[in-house]
Amino acid sequence: MDHHDLDGQLLRLLVAGHEEGSVTRAAARLGVTQSAVSHLLDKLRAIVGDPLFVKSGRGIAPTVHADLLVEQARRLLDQLHAFRTAGAFDPARLDTTLTIAANDLQRDVLLPPLLRRLRAEAPGLALRVIPSGAPQAALLRDETCALVLTPRPPEATDILQRRLFDDQYRVFHDPECRAAPQTEADYLASDHVTVVHDAPRCTLDVDDWLLAPGLRRRVVG
The missing domain is CATH 1.10.10.10 (Winged helix-like DNA-binding domain superfamily/Winged helix DNA-binding domain)
Known part of the structure; x- marks a missing residue:
């Protein structure tokens, strides 16, 4: 020996x-x-x-x-x-820019607390936010961003995903214009607004749920 x-x-x-x-x-x-x-x-x-x-x-x-x-x-x-x-991750030593893709809801809900934590633990890290739209896998594959915050993750087996929180749909109406719909038929016949994504055939979950039994909202905006 x-x-x-x-x-x-x-x-x-x-x-x-x-x-x-x-x-x-x-x-x-x-x-x-x-x-x-x-x-x-x-x-x-x-x-x-x-x-x-x-x-x-x-x-x-x-x-x-x-x-x-x-x-x-x-x-x-x-x-x-x-x-x-020696190679342990230390956020305080970071000196780079982190690009995140997110839309309005994700920016408003998740990014303010994230930014506060980054300022405390990684003061040298700059945060850059770009719109995600209906995100495509190319955003991450092409390194356009390092992270996508979205309720509609792209379908790709090479992208890691993690659920951050659960949310629910709510029906809003203006009581000065009309009373709340009381029946399914009244709800469907009402004027609705929706979100239109650039990606083709990308609909909201609520519309997919309604289409399953053959129902459709009257979207005017």
Whole structure:
């Protein structure tokens, strides 16, 4: 065995054995059996060429060589931890522009709290908002934007989606112009407004629901 066989588990064993002064307590601290500690300790002894620990009463005592190595082991463990976390995402270090595609409702409901959080956690990030219309997968594939906020996500298997919240349709009317419709026939015969998207054959969910049983609203605007 040589230094290439050294790993974090062996370094943790050296530190645990040095601090605990007991194979039993070192095993409990590391979450392994005493036999596993003995096996790992034999491996570590072969690598460094020193007994490292000797029996002392009911426990173990470090050798002079172990006293010298344990401080270096702690530093190496700290460096391993720093290596693992070096690539961790830190929003405070961002210095770029994030483009989001969204329409009126999504902008009004979701973006104000998002902007407040970005100012607090990612002050170097600039937020750019573009209209999504009836969004197409090309918005994301062509990197026109990084995120689309929409109730009608494009049908594409290569795009990740997540539901943010649920909403419901409501019927609004102007009481100065007329009373609220009382029947289905009255509702359908009333003048309605709707949202028209640029995409062909892109209708609202409410119209799709009505068309299923053969019903149609009277849209005038």
